[in-house]
Structures are given as structure tokens and as C-alpha cells.
Amino acid sequence: MTTTDISAQLLPSKMKKLVSKSWEESRLLWQVAFPAILTEVFQFSIGFVTTGFVGHLGEVELAAVTVVENIIELFAFGVLFGIGSALDTLCGQAVGAGQLDMLGIYTQQSWLVCGATAVALTPAYAFTSPILRSLLRQPADVSAAAGPYARWAIPRLFAHAANYPLLKFFQTQSRVWAVAAISGASLAAHVALTYAAVRRLGFGLRGAAVAGNISHWLIVVAQLVYMVRGRFPDSWKGFSIRAFRNLGAFVKLSLASAVMICLEVWYYMALLILVGLLKNAKLQLDIMSVCINYEFWTMMMALGFSTAISVRVSNELGANRPKVAQFSVVVAAATSAFVGATFMAVFLVWRTSLPKFFSDSEEVIHGASRLGYLLAVSVLLSNIWPLLSDFYIFVWSKLPLRLLFSPLHDMWAPRHLLPPSSLLRPPSLLSGAAAVAAGRVTHSSAAVLLPAASPAVVKH
Numbered sequence: 001m002t003t004t005d006i007s008a009q010l011l012p013s014k015m016k017k018l019v020s021k022s023w024e025e026s027r028l029l030w031q032v033a034f035p036a037i038l039t040e041v042f043q044f045s046i047g048f049v050t051t052g053f054v055g056h057l058g059e060v061e062l063a064a065v066t067v068v069e070n071i072i073e074l075f076a077f078g079v080l081f082g083i084g085s086a087l088d089t090l091c092g093q094a095v096g097a098g099q100l101d102m103l104g105i106y107t108q109q110s111w112l113v114c115g116a117t118a119v120a121l122t123p124a125y126a127f128t129s130p131i132l133r134s135l136l137r138q139p140a141d142v143s144a145a146a147g148p149y150a151r152w153a154i155p156r157l158f159a160h161a162a163n164y165p166l167l168k169f170f171q172t173q174s175r176v177w178a179v180a181a182i183s184g185a186s187l188a189a190h191v192a193l194t195y196a197a198v199r200r201l202g203f204g205l206r207g208a209a210v211a212g213n214i215s216h217w218l219i220v221v222a223q224l225v226y227m228v229r230g231r232f233p234d235s236w237k238g239f240s241i242r243a244f245r246n247l248g249a250f251v252k253l254s255l256a257s258a259v260m261i262c263l264e265v266w267y268y269m270a271l272l273i274l275v276g277l278l279k280n281a282k283l284q285l286d287i288m289s290v291c292i293n294y295e296f297w298t299m300m301m302a303l304g305f306s307t308a309i310s311v312r313v314s315n316e317l318g319a320n321r322p323k324v325a326q327f328s329v330v331v332a333a334a335t336s337a338f339v340g341a342t343f344m345a346v347f348l349v350w351r352t353s354l355p356k357f358f359s360d361s362e363e364v365i366h367g368a369s370r371l372g373y374l375l376a377v378s379v380l381l382s383n384i385w386p387l388l389s390d391f392y393i394f395v396w397s398k399l400p401l402r403l404l405f406s407p408l409h410d411m412w413a414p415r416h417l418l419p420p421s422s423l424l425r426p427p428s429l430l431s432g433a434a435a436v437a438a439g440r441v442t443h444s445s446a447a448v449l450l451p452a453a454s455p456a457v458v459k460h
């Protein structure tokens with residue numbers, strides 16, 4: 001028997017093994033990703049629904065909500081989400097070192113930092129009209145309508161500051177189904193509240209803003225109740241004065257985590273500002289509102305996969321299986337690309353119908369339909385790059401990149417983003433998870449890194 005005959009016989013078995021391995025990895029991935037995707041989609045859809053109701057009030061109202069949500073709120077979102085992302089590193093290391101009680105401390109520290117940041121961002125909401133009109137040169141009628149809406153939306157800013165640390169607290173421990181259920185119930189309540197305030201009672205932009213505030217705070221309150229009612233005896237032991245210790249080091253790590261995320265998120269903010277400078281800016285803003293809302297909605301899928309791949313890579317590297325971690329990234333990227341391609345096909349087929357959710361204006365519907373082809377391609381790409389980008393940030397901050405891509409580690413791994421070991425625990429514990437974050441771990445010691453529960457035992 002020749003070598004060619006032997007290879008031909010082995011090929012089917014190798015393909016079966018690859019398919020079986022891919023199916024098992026996909027199952028583990030979806031077990032974490034599905035509830036995370038639901039959470040992201042439900043929470044984002046609160047703003048999506050608000051824009052849909054307001055868009056039918058008029059073109060000025062739609063443009064006003066668009067500039068507030070995609071310039072003022074997106075600016076705040078980038079800062080708060082970036083600062084809150086520091087918990088990815090800290091909570092993962094705390095679980096890896098077996099110090100579950102530190103999860104509650106880190107969450108409280110993040111509340112302090114995010115709350116102070118929200119206070120610092122409040123003037124941007126209070127002075128939205130002059131900022132948009134005088135500084136960013138947006139249309140006068142849009143800026144005038146956006147000002148009151150932004151001021152009414154200030155409570156939502158503090159809800160975001162409280163919500164981001166809570167999400168990280170639950171995701172680190174794979175308690176994601178409860179959060180998805182809370183988010184879904186809040187979205188259903190938001191639809192009813194917004195319909196009553198905008199359509200039935202005629203409160204317009206003010207009613208839409210208040211309905212959004214209530215819905216976001218419902219999520220925060222429900223999550224707080226879930227956290228403090230004894231469901232997390234090891235990780236939540238109540239409020240503690242320890243949250244004020246090493247707060248300066250926590251702030252430095254939070255700012256480092258915020259830099260790249262802000263640059264990514266603020267791209268869309270800059271895009272809206274430029275659109276507002278075009279001729280017939282009000283119409284252009286309405287058209288871009290339709291496109292950006294749909295793109296962001298589909299991007300929530302990729303963010304859910306980002307959460308899942310962080311858990312999967314952590315588990316496999318913690319078990320000293322870097323090749324399996326590589327395979328997890330490949331499967332996640334392929335799955336996210338397939339989902340993006342599906343959405344791309346949907347937008348190509350229904351590009352003339354989807355804009356009607358946001359507006360009754362023929363000009364807006366026609367303009368958004370014309371951009372449907374570009375939107376479809378953008379949706380495909382937006383379902384891939386957040387996964388790879390967030391994975392790279394995750395690798396930067398948690399583990400030595402050489403475990404996965406050793407040539408790239410020597411060239412690009414940014415040492416200044418790695419968390420200070422003094423922030424985490426006494427020096428005697430640095431041989432474990434903290435050593436991983438500091439880039440001093442070897443293959444044999446990588447098994448101590450277990451930032452989250454194994455997807456096979458996700459708690460419902």
C-alpha cells in the first residue's frame with residue numbers, strides 16, 4: 001500500500017475528528033455566549049426601542065435623540081465601559097487565586113470610580129445644547145431639542161455607572177442567565193412604559209427619557225437584589241471599608257483599560273459629528289441614526305461572543321492547554337463571522353423595509369435604503385473585529401501572550417497595561433494568577449489561571 005493510499009484512508013477519520021472537536025467547542029462556546037448575547041441585546045434594545053418610538057414623532061426629534069445617544073451618551077459609554085473593564089483583569093485574577101471575597105471589594109471599588117466618573121461627565125449632559133451648537137456645530141433646531149432630552153437622561157448615566165461593575169461581577173462567576181432574564185424583563189417593561197409615555201400620554205422626548213431612566217434602574221436594582229440576597233456567600237460579604245484601600249492603583253488600572261476601548265467606541269461619535277456638518281444635516285443625521293442603530297444591535301452578538309471567548313481561553317490556559325485555547329478563538333471567530341454573514345443577507349434583502357421601524361419619512365427611508373449595501377458589509381465586519389480586538393485586550397491584561405502567539409508577544413505586548421501586582425494581594429500569592437498578569441508565568445504554572453467557572457458547569 002502506497003503512502004498516498006494510507007493518506008486517503010486517514011483523511012476521513014481526521015475530518016470526522018475535526019468536525020466532532022468543532023461541534024464540542026461550539027457547544028461550550030454557545031453555553032456561555034447565548035445568555036451573554038441575550039443580555040447585551042436586551043440592554044441595548046432599550047435605546048433601540050426609544051429611538052424607534054421617538055422617530056415617529058418627527059425628523060427633529062429623531063435627530064435630537066440620535067446626537068444625544070451617539071455623541072453625548074456614547075462619549076460617556078466609552079469612558080464608563082472602559083473603566084469598568086478593569087474588573088475583567090482583577091476579578092479573573094481573584095478567582096484564579098481562590099480569593100473570591102475580593103470580587104465584592106473590586107466591584108465596590110469600581111462603583112466608586114465609575115460613580116465619580118459619572119459625576120464628572122454630568123456637565124456634558126447639562127450643557128448638551130451649547131456643546132452641540134457652539135462647539136460641534138450641529139443644526140440649531142436639533143441642538144435645542146437635544147438639550148432637554150439629555151438633561152432628563154442624567155439619571156441613566158448613573159445607572160450605567162452602577163450596571164457595568166455588576167455585569168463584570170456576574171460574568172466572572174458565569175451567573176449570566178439570571179442577568180439575561182432581568183434584562184429581558186426590563187426591556188418588556190420599557191416597551192410598555194415608552195408606549196404609554198410617548199404614544200398614549202404625549203410626553204414626547206421627556207417621556208421617552210424618563211421611561212429609559214426607569215428601565216435602566218430596574219436592571220440595576222434587580223441585579224443588586226440578586227447579588228445581596230445570599231446567592232454569592234463567598235464573593236459578596238457586604239459593603240466594606242477595604243474598598244477604599246489601594247484606590248489610587250485601581251484608578252490607574254481603570255484608566256489604562258479605558259484608553260483602547262474609548263478609541264474604538266468614539267469612532268462612531270466622531271462619525272455623527274461629521275455627519276452633522278453636512279448640508280441638510282437633519283436628514284443626514286436621521287439616516288445615519290437608522291444605520292448605526294441596526295449596526296450596534298447586531299454588534300451585540302459579537303460582544304456576547306467576546307465574553308464567551310474570554311471565559312473559554314481562561315479555562316483552557318488555566319488547564320495548561322494553549323492549543324485548545326487557540327482552537328477556541330478560531331471557532332468563535334468563525335461562528336461570529338457566520339452570524340455576521342447571516343445579518344448581512346438580512347439587510348441586503350430587507351434594506352427597504354427595515355428603516356420604517358424608525359421613521360415614516362420617505363426621505364429617511366429612501367436614504368437609509370440606499371446605504372443598505374454599505375450597511376450590510378459593515379455589519380459583517382462589525383461582527384468580527386470586536387471579538388478579535390477584545391480577545392487581544394484580554395490577553396494583554398491577563399496572561400502572557402507568548403502562550404498563544406509567542407512571536408507577537410515579543411514585538412507588541414504592551415507592558416504598561418499590565419495591572420500592578422500590589423493592587424491584588426500580598427507578594428506570597430504572586431506566584432499564581434498575579435504572576436500570569438505580570439507576564440512571568442511559564443507553561444507549567446499557567447494552570448493556576450481560572451478567571452471564571454468552566455462553561456461545562458455554568459450556573460443557571
